[in-house]
Amino acid sequence: MILYWRKLNYKEIIMNRRKWLKTNAGMSAAVLLSSSFPTWRAADSADVQVDWQAQGNWLKHTWEGLGNVDQMRWMLRRDMQEQLQMAQRELNLRHVRAVGMFDDELRIIGTDPTRFFSENRKEKRINWQILDYILDSLLDIGINPMVTTCFTPTELASGSATTFTTRSNITPPKDYIAWEGLVKNCISHYDDRYGRERLKNWYYEVWNEPNLTGFWTGGMVEYYKLYKITYDAIKSFDPAFRVGGPSTARAEYIGEFLEFATKNDCMPDYIIGHCYNNDSANAPLSPFEGPQADRENKSPNFTAGVVRGVKKILDEFNYQGEVHWNEWGLSWHPYAPVRETANEAAFIVKTMHEVSQLGDYFAYWCLSDIYDQVGYNREAFAGHYGMISVYGLRKPNYFAHQLLTRMGDVQVPVNSKHQSCQGFASKTTNGYQLMLYAFDINYTAKDKAQSQDVTFELPEDWNQQIRLYKIDCKENNILYHWQQMGAPAYLKPEEIKDLQAINQLKESTDQVQVEQQGNKKTGRIKMSHPGVAMLLMGKR
Numbered sequence: 001m002i003l004y005w006r007k008l009n010y011k012e013i014i015m016n017r018r019k020w021l022k023t024n025a026g027m028s029a030a031v032l033l034s035s036s037f038p039t040w041r042a043a044d045s046a047d048v049q050v051d052w053q054a055q056g057n058w059l060k061h062t063w064e065g066l067g068n069v070d071q072m073r074w075m076l077r078r079d080m081q082e083q084l085q086m087a088q089r090e091l092n093l094r095h096v097r098a099v100g101m102f103d104d105e106l107r108i109i110g111t112d113p114t115r116f117f118s119e120n121r122k123e124k125r126i127n128w129q130i131l132d133y134i135l136d137s138l139l140d141i142g143i144n145p146m147v148t149t150c151f152t153p154t155e156l157a158s159g160s161a162t163t164f165t166t167r168s169n170i171t172p173p174k175d176y177i178a179w180e181g182l183v184k185n186c187i188s189h190y191d192d193r194y195g196r197e198r199l200k201n202w203y204y205e206v207w208n209e210p211n212l213t214g215f216w217t218g219g220m221v222e223y224y225k226l227y228k229i230t231y232d233a234i235k236s237f238d239p240a241f242r243v244g245g246p247s248t249a250r251a252e253y254i255g256e257f258l259e260f261a262t263k264n265d266c267m268p269d270y271i272i273g274h275c276y277n278n279d280s281a282n283a284p285l286s287p288f289e290g291p292q293a294d295r296e297n298k299s300p301n302f303t304a305g306v307v308r309g310v311k312k313i314l315d316e317f318n319y320q321g322e323v324h325w326n327e328w329g330l331s332w333h334p335y336a337p338v339r340e341t342a343n344e345a346a347f348i349v350k351t352m353h354e355v356s357q358l359g360d361y362f363a364y365w366c367l368s369d370i371y372d373q374v375g376y377n378r379e380a381f382a383g384h385y386g387m388i389s390v391y392g393l394r395k396p397n398y399f400a401h402q403l404l405t406r407m408g409d410v411q412v413p414v415n416s417k418h419q420s421c422q423g424f425a426s427k428t429t430n431g432y433q434l435m436l437y438a439f440d441i442n443y444t445a446k447d448k449a450q451s452q453d454v455t456f457e458l459p460e461d462w463n464q465q466i467r468l469y470k471i472d473c474k475e476n477n478i479l480y481h482w483q484q485m486g487a488p489a490y491l492k493p494e495e496i497k498d499l500q501a502i503n504q505l506k507e508s509t510d511q512v513q514v515e516q517q518g519n520k521k522t523g524r525i526k527m528s529h530p531g532v533a534m535l536l537m538g539k540r
Contacts, residue, residue: 046522047418050425052432052459056410059426062356063348063404064092066146066326066363070371070385071100071166075134083368083388085141091401096138097146097326097363099208102153102182103168106130109155109182124155126182128189135190139198146203146326149183149230156182161217164373172218176229183233191237200240205272205326206230209249220246220253224260231266244270244324250284251275251310258317270322270360273310276332277303277347287313300350300441303328307355323359327366329385334374337383337445340479343530345400345471346439352404353424353437357411364401379489381479383445389478391496393503399476402505403469403534408433420529421454432459432537438529449473450529458514458521458537465538470508472528478503508533 067087074080075098087093102108107130115121138145151168152158156178159171173179191199210216210223218226223246231243246257251273261267279286280295280302287309288294294301307325314323330347331339338344348364356362369377369386377390387398394402408426416422424435436454449472474480481499482488488495512535513524527533 045417046455046457047416047421048423048434048436048454048456049415049417050423050434050457050459051413052425052427052457054412056412056427057357059407059409059411060357060360061092061405061407062359062362063352063364063401065094066324066361067091067093067096068327068363068366069096069098069368070366070373071103071164071168072098072131072134072148073100073103073105073166074098074368074370075137076130077370079390079392080368080370081137081141083370083392084138084143086388086392087367088142090405091398092405093143093367095144095146095203096367097148097203097205099148099150100166100168101131101148101150103151103166104154105166106134109153126185128186132193135194139194144198144201144203146205147186148205148208149186150207152179153182159217163215165375166372170214170216172216172222172226176225179226180229180233183230184236187234187237187241196238200238200242202242203270203324204234204241204243205247206243206245208247209274210246211248211250211252220256224257224264227260228264228266231268242269242322244268244272244322247272247274247326249274250279250282250286251306252285252287254287254310255313255317258313258319262317268321270324271310271314271319272324272326273306274327274365275303275306275325276327276329276365278331278333279306298441300347300439301354303351304354307358311358322361324361324363325359326361326363328362329365334385335383338443339383339385339397340381340395341443341445341530342396342449342472342477342528342532343440343443345396345532346437346530348397348400349404349424349435349437349532350422350439353422353435364397380491381482381487391491391499393478393482393499394505395479396471396477399471399505400532403435403471403532406433406534406536407435418452418454420452421527423456427459427539429539431465431539432462432535434535434537436525436527436533436535438527438531440530443530449531451526452529453524454527454533455522455524456535458523459539460519460521461540462521463538463540466512466523467536468508468510468512468525469505469534469536470510470528470531471533472531475508476505 107127109124112125156173157169157171158174161171163170206227227245234241234243245268281297286306288305289308289312290305294305366385368388369384369390387395408428410427412425414423414425421438426433515522
């Protein structure tokens with residue numbers, strides 16, 4: 001049933017994508033016909049060679065579908081709901097994940113005001129009213145929740161340890177029977193409210209990063225106990241409900257978790273891992289597949305190596321479920337200005353090019369700057385986690401995801417001889433898509449970007465229509481325009497409107513040069529380093 005459901009979603013996405021490509025194939029002021037293409041002295045061969053005629057492989061758009069919000073509490077806000085609606089429309093967001101579903105902030109367990117004059121007025125009760133509002137709002141805009149059974153309500157907690165400045169309790173339940181009752185009450189409530197079939201489209205995640213003491217004080221053995229009890233409670237309603245774990249940082253303990261699940265009849269429907277490229281600095285226990293040099297700090301390939309390492313473990317267990325990477329990115333640091341540059345956009349494309357087919361979902365951390373883990377944002381831009389600013393402005397990493405949605409459904413081989421630029425290519429029945437990216441692991445937000453010529457092979461049946469998009473230090477980079485304003489921490493209403501007016505994915509006005517030698521056609525563009533460039537080419 002899970003595989004059938006996944007295929008239906010991908011089929012719908014492909015049909016929509018083909019419709020989009022067909023509608024827009026010839027629409028653009030930037031489309032240049034061959035008679036007007038500037039030319040240059042022909043090179044022996046292109047920097048980026050593409051086998052456009054290859055049969056290719058099915059390309060799953062695993063970068064689409066699942067998104068992250070810091071905490072469930074933020075989805076009470078209108079602006080967060082607007083950002084989610086934008087991502088649903090532009091990034092094909094279908095599920096959203098957020099921790100803190102059982103937090104005290106949502107009043108899940110509290111006193112009953114109708115008993116104020118009663119002797120038992122201090123007795124606690126379960127109350128889903130606030131969470132109802134959040135889930136109703138999500139479903140209204142076409143997004144399903146990932147039910148994250150965390151953190152521990154204070155009333156049920158065994159200790160007082162908390163995480164984040166929002167003080168979410170991270171201790172194990174003091175009474176697992178009471179915890180089981182809470183989980184069952186939750187599922188029963190939403191089963192009654194929305195119906196069984198809708199709940200089958202949801203995902204259920206047991207806790208968040210239990211291998212880190214900052215998010216769980218019980219250790220992994222206690223987590224396995226929590227997982228088993230939560231798993232059984234959810235599955236008691238319907239075996240088709242999809243329960244996953246272990247959601248570990250650095251994708252640790254995947255093998256041990258599967259061993260426990262095998263012995264205790266609680267095999268997850270989907271495996272969850274988290275990984276950031278600079279996790280390599282922490283001497284992690286991460287599974288890894290690749291050269292030892294890529295395990296070193298400052299390697300550009302650590303994330304890809306961990307994804308491959310997990311895939312190897314899953315193959316050894318003959319695991320047949322889904323694989324979710326529901327937190328990933330270049331850096332886990334709460335403050336990382338390079339995250340808001342075109343270099344992060346290049347890292348996203350690079351990673352998806354290399355390992356996107358080794359999972360079912362890759363959910364970048366995270367969608368929005370509306371969050372509070374080590375302090376609430378003040379500045380309009382300051383190296384925050386989100387792809388969307390607190391003012392609802394799309395950053396370069398958001399546009400990288402938006403361009404990725406325009407990739408086709410068949411991936412074809414690419415060989416790049418360029419020193420710093422690589423390629424990611426696909427095709428559909430209506431055209432061809434080529435994504436070029438230049439990533440530099442040593443780049444900082446203060447560095448000046450460079451520009452280089454890059455040549456690439458054009459398809460033989462190209463119909464002389466090209467749309468070019470770029471993400472660099474200026475193009476599709478809202479921070480450039482904000483800096484031109486003087487980089488104010490607080491944006492005034494009129495400044496927000498001015499920035500919003502230009503904050504759309506726009507085609508480049510740069511020309512694509514074309515050279516033809518016999519039946520061979522080669523294109524040339526100016527490529528920013530770091531940066532991303534995408535070419536959408538029509539097909540005869």
